[in-house]
Amino acid sequence: MLKSINNTSLPLNWIGQIPSSIAIIDSNFNIINASPRWLANFRLDLQDIEGKNIGNLFPDISEKINTNLAYSLDGLRDIKFKYNAKNCQYSSNDTIWHLNPWKDGYGKIIGVIIKVEPITNSHKLELELSRTKLILKQKSSVAKIGSWEYDVQNKTLSWTPVINKIFGVSKNYRPTLEKVLAFYLEGNSRNTKKKIIDNAICSGKPWNEKLQLKREDGTIIWVNTIGRPKYSEGKCNRVIGTIQNITDTVKDNSKQLTKSSDDYPLFEKVPFGLAIIDYAKGNFINVNEQFLKLTCFEKEYFLGQNFKTFLNSNVKNKLATLKIQLKEKSSFDPIKLNFLNQKKTNLNIKVSGTLVDDISGTKHILCTFEDITSQTKLEKNLKNTISSSKEQNEQLLNFAHMVSHNLKTHATNFSLLLNFLNAEKGKNQRSKLMNMLFNASDNLSETIKGLREIVAVKSKINDEKKMLSLNEHIFQVEQNVAGLLKETNGKIINEIPDTVKIKALPAYLNSILTNCITNSIKYRSDEKNPLIILSTVEDKNFTILSIEDNGLGIDLEKFGHKLFGLYNTFHRNKESRGIGLYITKNQIEAMNGKITVTSAPNEGSIFKIYFNKK
Numbered sequence: 001m002l003k004s005i006n007n008t009s010l011p012l013n014w015i016g017q018i019p020s021s022i023a024i025i026d027s028n029f030n031i032i033n034a035s036p037r038w039l040a041n042f043r044l045d046l047q048d049i050e051g052k053n054i055g056n057l058f059p060d061i062s063e064k065i066n067t068n069l070a071y072s073l074d075g076l077r078d079i080k081f082k083y084n085a086k087n088c089q090y091s092s093n094d095t096i097w098h099l100n101p102w103k104d105g106y107g108k109i110i111g112v113i114i115k116v117e118p119i120t121n122s123h124k125l126e127l128e129l130s131r132t133k134l135i136l137k138q139k140s141s142v143a144k145i146g147s148w149e150y151d152v153q154n155k156t157l158s159w160t161p162v163i164n165k166i167f168g169v170s171k172n173y174r175p176t177l178e179k180v181l182a183f184y185l186e187g188n189s190r191n192t193k194k195k196i197i198d199n200a201i202c203s204g205k206p207w208n209e210k211l212q213l214k215r216e217d218g219t220i221i222w223v224n225t226i227g228r229p230k231y232s233e234g235k236c237n238r239v240i241g242t243i244q245n246i247t248d249t250v251k252d253n254s255k256q257l258t259k260s261s262d263d264y265p266l267f268e269k270v271p272f273g274l275a276i277i278d279y280a281k282g283n284f285i286n287v288n289e290q291f292l293k294l295t296c297f298e299k300e301y302f303l304g305q306n307f308k309t310f311l312n313s314n315v316k317n318k319l320a321t322l323k324i325q326l327k328e329k330s331s332f333d334p335i336k337l338n339f340l341n342q343k344k345t346n347l348n349i350k351v352s353g354t355l356v357d358d359i360s361g362t363k364h365i366l367c368t369f370e371d372i373t374s375q376t377k378l379e380k381n382l383k384n385t386i387s388s389s390k391e392q393n394e395q396l397l398n399f400a401h402m403v404s405h406n407l408k409t410h411a412t413n414f415s416l417l418l419n420f421l422n423a424e425k426g427k428n429q430r431s432k433l434m435n436m437l438f439n440a441s442d443n444l445s446e447t448i449k450g451l452r453e454i455v456a457v458k459s460k461i462n463d464e465k466k467m468l469s470l471n472e473h474i475f476q477v478e479q480n481v482a483g484l485l486k487e488t489n490g491k492i493i494n495e496i497p498d499t500v501k502i503k504a505l506p507a508y509l510n511s512i513l514t515n516c517i518t519n520s521i522k523y524r525s526d527e528k529n530p531l532i533i534l535s536t537v538e539d540k541n542f543t544i545l546s547i548e549d550n551g552l553g554i555d556l557e558k559f560g561h562k563l564f565g566l567y568n569t570f571h572r573n574k575e576s577r578g579i580g581l582y583i584t585k586n587q588i589e590a591m592n593g594k595i596t597v598t599s600a601p602n603e604g605s606i607f608k609i610y611f612n613k614k
Contacts, residue, residue: 021116029053029069038116072099072112094119145244152201152237166245168215185212200229201236210304221247273369282306294371296342330355348376409514410444416483439479470500477513484521490530500536502543502611508587515584516607520549542610554599
């Protein structure tokens with residue numbers, strides 16, 4: 001329906017000068033003006049009725065007049081009906097009402113002219129009325145328009161037989177609102193239908209929408225559905241409307257649109273999907289065959305629909321940016337979106353767009369749609385390969401550093417013990433040092449064996465973890481650093497019960513313990529002999545080893561973010577290479593554990609190592 005216009009937008013002075021009984025009604029059925037004869041016939045004053053709904057003014061014929069006014073607004077001329085004044089409060093004379101469209105200077109229908117005449121020849125009148133009914137019936141049949149009414153309070157739906165044909169159901173079909181909604185295509189059409197009905201009942205909003213529905217036989221058609229709520233005592237008690245099959249019109253428009261694609265000679269020849277979208281409204285104007293092959297839908301599924309209907313929220317959030325790009329450079333950068341086609345296949349689509357003008361100068365967006373699903377999978381596989389290669393390189397670097405660091409510890413231990421042996425004269429003490437050297441040799445062999453295990457294990461670290469006695473491995477490490485402890489007068493206090501076992505890779509555990517304990521000795525305070533305290537606590541998922549020392553400590557506010565980085569050092573120690581903590585962290589995380597540190601300058605450090613129990 002057309003919206004009503006301001007009653008001052010067209011000159012209506014002529015109405016007061018004519019002898020006929022005429023009233024002018026706008027597109028919302030409100031009275032704009034009336035001739036003196038019309039006002040006299042019904043004993044009305046223009047000031048009292050101007051702007052009022054004519055159906056409310058004549059409640060006894062409101063349904064009849066509203067229906068006929070609607071047809072007149074649709075362009076049907078010379079509609080006649082008999083007005084029986086028996087129950088009218090304004091007039092006691094029966095009359096004939098003639099309805100004709102009222103148009104502006106451009107031929108646009110903006111209301112209805114009602115002319116009222118007295119009854120003079122009953123026989124002639126009946127013939128005219130019969131002819132009018134026939135015209136209305138033919139219009140309804142040819143245009144495939146059906147009327148319906150929904151009783152809100154009783155939740156009942158009734159309609160004319162034309163709608164049975166539109167839905168493809170039998171004459172005996174009994175419609176309900178729920179059953180009718182199920183006919184509309186799942187998705188945009190059904191959701192829109194539900195929304196507009198709710199808005200009509202709750203907010204009094206009329207509607208005029210083009211939607212798709214699936215007939216009883218499975219055929220998908222386009223319909224134009226119009227609805228208007230009716231109120232009584234401020235409450236919506238019913239909704240009335242019409243529905244029309246417009247499938248042929250949509251197809252005709254589709255053919256016309258296809259012809260307009262001649263503006264783009266390669267529209268049907270390019271090997272990727274193309275769509276023309278109205279720049280102002282955002283509706284699909286045309287799509288090519290490649291686009292339809294990609295989506296597996298019929299062309300009618302898209303034509304006239306707004307492109308936003310098919311976008312997910314992530315892409316909708318980018319629309320403002322795309323609009324700016326179109327405005328600034330007449331195109332937008334390619335975007336990626338996911339689309340579920342009719343075969344329920346999830347596609348990755350790359351969309352690009354460019355502003356174009358048709359012959360009339362109207363702006364459209366010419367969009368390209370490329371299926372990059374395979375490309376996306378290849379990119380994902382490539383990223384996984386690169387990630388795997390990076391991880392393997394890190395493992396290789398980790399292994400190389402571990403070899404270097406562990407073997408250096410053994411070499412240092414051998415060197416110190418040999419120096420002590422060379423300087424020692426006492427037989428008993430030399431014998432002890434020789435035993436320490438033999439133990440160091442055995443530990444070196446074990447370390448080399450462990451390193452071989454790492455090479456063999458590769459990516460199966462967690463499958464190869466074993467339940468290990470923590471104290472047994474601490475004892476081995478103590479022997480490996482015996483020379484350092486003797487040289488620095490260091491001491492290890494072990495508060496760990498012999499019953500504590502952890503799940504770990506033996507070579508990794510030795511490396512972790514060696515790194516942490518040698519760091520506590522290496523970064524000792526010049527004013528104190530190194531003291532290292534070992535303890536454990538248990539929680540649900542981890543065995544937590546605490547290694548506390550009285551060394552130099554670390555300024556975590558300054559260096560905390562670099563603590564476990566490669567080649568990062570925090571003290572002026574000539575032997576510092578920034579490798580040990582990096583290796584330790586990687587080894588612990590490789591076993592699904594973690595490491596934390598609490599420290600302050602000159603107050604020592606507490607490293608907590610979380611060994612995963614799984």
